[in-house]
Amino acid sequence: MLFEIVLNGLLLGGLYTLMGTGFSLQWGISGIINLAYGGMMVLGGYIAFALHRFINLQPIISTIPAAIVLFFFGLLVYNYLLRPTIKKGSFFVTVIMTFAVELVIENFMLLVWASDYRIITSPYSSIGFDIAGFHLPLIKALIFGLSMLCVFLVYWFMNKTKTGKSIQASALNPAGARFIGINVEKMYMYNFGIGCAIAAVAGALASNINAFSVVLTGGLLGKVFVITVLGGLGNIWGAALGGITLGLVESIGTITVGPEYNEAVGLIVMVIVLVFRPRGLIGKKFWDV
Amino acid sequence: MLLVLFLVLIVLPFILSGYWIRLITMVFMFAVIAKSIDLMMGYLGYVPFGNVVFFGLGAYSAGIGMSHGLPFIVAMLLGILVSAVVCILFGTPVLRLRGHYFAVASIGLNGALMAIALNATGLTGGAMGIIFPVISLPPDMINKVFYFSMMLLMLLAIGINVLIIRSRIGFAIRSIKSNEDAARSLGVNTTFYKTATWVISASLTSIAGAVYGYWMSYISTVDVFNVMVSVTSILMVLLGGVGTILGPILGAGIFQVLSEVIWSQFLELHSGILGVITILVILFLPRGVLTGLREMFQARALSRKAVKTNE
Numbered sequence: 001m002l003f004e005i006v007l008n009g010l011l012l013g014g015l016y017t018l019m020g021t022g023f024s025l026q027w028g029i030s031g032i033i034n035l036a037y038g039g040m041m042v043l044g045g046y047i048a049f050a051l052h053r054f055i056n057l058q059p060i061i062s063t064i065p066a067a068i069v070l071f072f073f074g075l076l077v078y079n080y081l082l083r084p085t086i087k088k089g090s091f092f093v094t095v096i097m098t099f100a101v102e103l104v105i106e107n108f109m110l111l112v113w114a115s116d117y118r119i120i121t122s123p124y125s126s127i128g129f130d131i132a133g134f135h136l137p138l139i140k141a142l143i144f145g146l147s148m149l150c151v152f153l154v155y156w157f158m159n160k161t162k163t164g165k166s167i168q169a170s171a172l173n174p175a176g177a178r179f180i181g182i183n184v185e186k187m188y189m190y191n192f193g194i195g196c197a198i199a200a201v202a203g204a205l206a207s208n209i210n211a212f213s214v215v216l217t218g219g220l221l222g223k224v225f226v227i228t229v230l231g232g233l234g235n236i237w238g239a240a241l242g243g244i245t246l247g248l249v250e251s252i253g254t255i256t257v258g259p260e261y262n263e264a265v266g267l268i269v270m271v272i273v274l275v276f277r278p279r280g281l282i283g284k285k286f287w288d289v
Numbered sequence: 290m291l292l293v294l295f296l297v298l299i300v301l302p303f304i305l306s307g308y309w310i311r312l313i314t315m316v317f318m319f320a321v322i323a324k325s326i327d328l329m330m331g332y333l334g335y336v337p338f339g340n341v342v343f344f345g346l347g348a349y350s351a352g353i354g355m356s357h358g359l360p361f362i363v364a365m366l367l368g369i370l371v372s373a374v375v376c377i378l379f380g381t382p383v384l385r386l387r388g389h390y391f392a393v394a395s396i397g398l399n400g401a402l403m404a405i406a407l408n409a410t411g412l413t414g415g416a417m418g419i420i421f422p423v424i425s426l427p428p429d430m431i432n433k434v435f436y437f438s439m440m441l442l443m444l445l446a447i448g449i450n451v452l453i454i455r456s457r458i459g460f461a462i463r464s465i466k467s468n469e470d471a472a473r474s475l476g477v478n479t480t481f482y483k484t485a486t487w488v489i490s491a492s493l494t495s496i497a498g499a500v501y502g503y504w505m506s507y508i509s510t511v512d513v514f515n516v517m518v519s520v521t522s523i524l525m526v527l528l529g530g531v532g533t534i535l536g537p538i539l540g541a542g543i544f545q546v547l548s549e550v551i552w553s554q555f556l557e558l559h560s561g562i563l564g565v566i567t568i569l570v571i572l573f574l575p576r577g578v579l580t581g582l583r584e585m586f587q588a589r590a591l592s593r594k595a596v597k598t599n600e
Contacts (some may be wrong), residue, residue, distance in 0.1 A: 034392060065317050082570060088575045092336040095392065096527065099520055101568035107561030218516070225393055264404030270397050275382045278390060 004244045008134050013247025014144035015206055019150055019220075020227030022198030022238035025154075028233040029171040030188040032082060032146055033095045036102035037199050037219035037224055043105055044070055044200025045207035045227050046113055049120050057091075060146065063204035067197040074196030078189045102217065108213045117211040143205050150201055154194070155236050167191045215218060226270040232280025241281055250274070304437045312430045314504070316545045317439035321497040322518065323525040323537035324446040325490040329521065331532030332454065333486050334466035335384070338519055339395030340494055342402050343372040345514035347495030348502035349406055352419035355503075365499040372495040375402075376488045384483040396516060403514035418509030421502060435504040443538065446493050450534055453489070462486050502517065521548075528570055530577030539579055 019041070026034045036041075044066040050064035052191040081101065085094050089196040128137040170187040178184050203220075206212065223246065232240030246266055253265040273281065297370035304312050329337045349543065354364030358505040375398075379525045406413045413419065424431055455460045461482040473479050502508045520539075521544065529540025551562050574581055 026387070031389075033389065054408055081572070085571055085575075090334075091389065092330065092392065092523070092526065093575065095336070096523060096567065097336070097571050100564040101565070102573070103560045103564030107564065108557060110560075111557065112391075142488070225397055225400075229390075229393060229397065261408060262402070262406060264401060267397050267401035267404060271379070271394070271401050274390070274394050274397065275379065278382060278386050 001255075005255055006248070007131075007134065007136070008254075010244065011140050011144045011247070012251060013244035014201065015243075016146040016223065016246050017225050017240045017243030018147040018198060018205070019202040019224055020183075020231065021151055021154055022195040022202065023224045023235055024228045024233055024235070024239045025198070026192055027197035027228065028235070029167060030078070030094045030192045031086075031094075032098065032192065033091075034195065035095060035099040035194075035221065036077075036105060037195075038219070038221035039102045039109070040070055040073075040199040041104035041203030041206070041220050042212055042214060042217050044111060044203030045120075045212045046118075047200070048204035049118055049207060052120055052122075059204075059208055059287050060142070061118045063146075063201050066200040066204045071197040072088060072195045074193035077190055077196075078192040083185065083189070106214055106217060110218065113214070115214050117213045118207070119211040121205050121210055121273070128232035139208055140220035143209060144255060146205060147202070150198065151236060151240070154198065157194075158236070163187075163190065216258035222263060227268045227278055229270050230273055232282050238280060238282055245281070294504040295573075296297060298440060300416065302433050307429065307432050310436050312545065312549060314432070314436045314439045316542050317414060317436075317443045318497050318501055319522060319525060319545055320443045320538040321439070321446045322494055322524075323522040323529075323541050324443070324450060325497075326519065326522050326587075327526045327531065327537045328453070328486060328490045330448060331482060332459070332466060333462040334524065335405040335483065336392050337395045337486075337487070338392045338523070338524070339397070339399035339488065339516065340490065341514060341516060341519040342375070342395070342399035343491040344498035344501070344518060345399070345510070346372050346375065347498030348508045348513040349413060349419065349498075350495070351499035351502050352421055352508055352599040353412060356419065361416060361499075367491045368495045368499045372491040373488045376491045377484060380484040380487045381480060384487065385480055399514055399516060403510050406514065407510045413510075416509070416514075418507055419502070421506045421508075423506065424503075426541065431504075435500065438500055439497075439504075442493075442496055447534060447538070448492070449489065458482060458485060478564055498557070524567055526577075528574070528577055530561075530579035530581075533577070533579050536579040537576050540577065543578065 023034060023037050026032050026037075044063070047066040047069055048059060048062040051057040051065060052059045057065075081097055084095055085097050124138055124141060124142075127139075128135055130136070156164075158168060163201055166177065166182045166186045167190065169180075170182055170184040170191075174184050177187075203212070227239060227242035227246050229242070230245050231238030231240065246269075249265055250262050253259075253262055257265070298313075301313065305313075322340070326337060326340055329335050329340070343406070349369035351361065351364040355361060355369045359367070366587070377392075377478075383391055386394075397467070407415060409415070410417075424434075426434065429519050440461055454463075461477050462471070464475070464477055465479050465482060467481055498513060522541075525540035525544045526537045529538065529545055530536030547561065547566065548559075551559055555562060
């Protein structure tokens with residue numbers, strides 16, 4: 001029983017880590033609280049779903065085009081909507097701007113796909129194996145593995161490539177980064193795009209195990225908030241800690257008080273953490289918060 | 290000018306149809322919510338994205354109180370008390386932080402309390418919502434009663450706003466907005482003033498929630514804890530002019546009428562069009578209609594002066 005709870009929590013936590021990573025990057029480095037994140041996740045899910053349904057692409061492979069589409073969408077949004085807003089106004093105006101983007105995305109998805117729940121049924125969704133008397137579906141393990149792979153790729157990109165290091169430098173000290181010839185604005189833009197691509201990947205992967213719909217965007221955003229705030233901003237370890245904590249909390253909550261309380265339990269844990277450790281469990285003063 | 294407007298607003302409900310009276314009452318209500326958000330956002334510099342939580346708390350406290358036989362005024366005061374307690378308990382730690390975290394934390398608070406209200410079926414009726422006692426008045430009369438109550442509440446919000454910016458607390462919060470560290474080093478108790486402002490903002494919002502609940506006679510969690518309410522109110526503040534006394538009210542009027550028109554003309558595209566309008570407002574009218582107009586007049590006056598001195 002305990003083993004089952006922990007395993008379920010960890011599996012869920014892997015996906016949550018990926019979800020939190022994108023949001024945390026956007027918030028911690030570009031300084032944008034992206035209220036369109038939930039919408040972008042569902043959009044990623046829909047793109048993967050449509051590719052799987054109409055050109056019969058493998059659901060796992062169809063996450064790649066979803067990520068590419070959302071990456072360029074993110075670049076456009078940053079360049080034409082967010083950048084001018086940051087120049088003119090204070091930070092909350094950019095938050096409202098992302099909310100406006102969310103409204104447009106939601107309306108678009110509602111027109112194209114309506115609000116029905118959909119799920120990607122992959123050819124291997126019925127395969128599974130047993131460990132210690134507990135049935136583990138292959139797809140869940142696969143999604144966990146892929147999420148971890150993506151998180152690792154982002155980690156590698158941020159710490160080992162020149163662009164990634166430039167992005168981090170731009171966040172830590174914009175003036176200094178500019179001084180040594182880094183195009184700071186461009187780095188923020190790339191970073192925002194990467195965040196959107198991660199949202200799409202997370203959404204597309206999640207659509208393999210959970211039904212999704214336009215009406216879920218708010219709930220997804222709530223989860224992402226919880227993950228990011230629990231762990232602390234601006235680094236992947238924070239997102240991982242937050243993601244796994246939320247996964248475990250939800251997994252325990254599902255067994256003890258029932259799945260309908262999941263959202264409440266997560267948010268209540270977040271509020272408690274905020275009251276006692278306002279910067280998150282391992283948060284540090286990274287961005288001006 | 291303002292006096293004429295005031296008289297017009299008093300006469301209006303006696304000539305207009307019920308539909309328009311309800312629409313204007315809605316404008317008054319959003320004006321109150323926008324005004325109390327502007328108190329935090331325009332004067333203090335903290336954006337309470339989850340301020341709708343007090344709208345919900347006010348509505349639910351009034352509903353629960355009245356279904357236990359309390360008169361409306363007492364139930365409403367109960368709502369204010371609940372909101373103030375939540376503000377102090379939650380605001381004191383979280384308002385130590387700067388804007389970003391506060392914004393997200395307030396949304397989280399709203400989500401958590403909404404989920405509690407949705408699940409504590411014994412107290413709140415859960416997903417079934419709460420039904421208020423029926424008001425034994427003809428519908429025409431009810432419209433007028435709530436029209437004037439909301440108008441009174443809006444005037445109260447304006448009055449409190451004027452009082453605050455002229456008083457000590459007004460100076461304190463504006464000093465916090467311009468430079469919090471400097472304010473603290475000069476001996477301003479920043480956390481206290483921030484929490485106090487939030488309590489005032491929350492109380493006004495919670496009264497609006499209580500009146501709204503009684504007016505609609507039925508409330509549900511998705512209705513009164515909807516983050517859309519605070520986000521549209523923030524948009525109204527932006528539209529009218531941040532940190533101005535009448536800006537949020539003007540913004541509420543423009544937005545509500547616009548939203549109504551879009552709603553009736555393009556039902557399917559409603560949220561998309563609102564999104565596009567928001568984007569356009571932020572890009573092209575970043576400081577609101579009122580500030581924009583004022584700057585236009587000032588520029589014209591200046592250029593006239595410049596012409597005169599040249600002659």
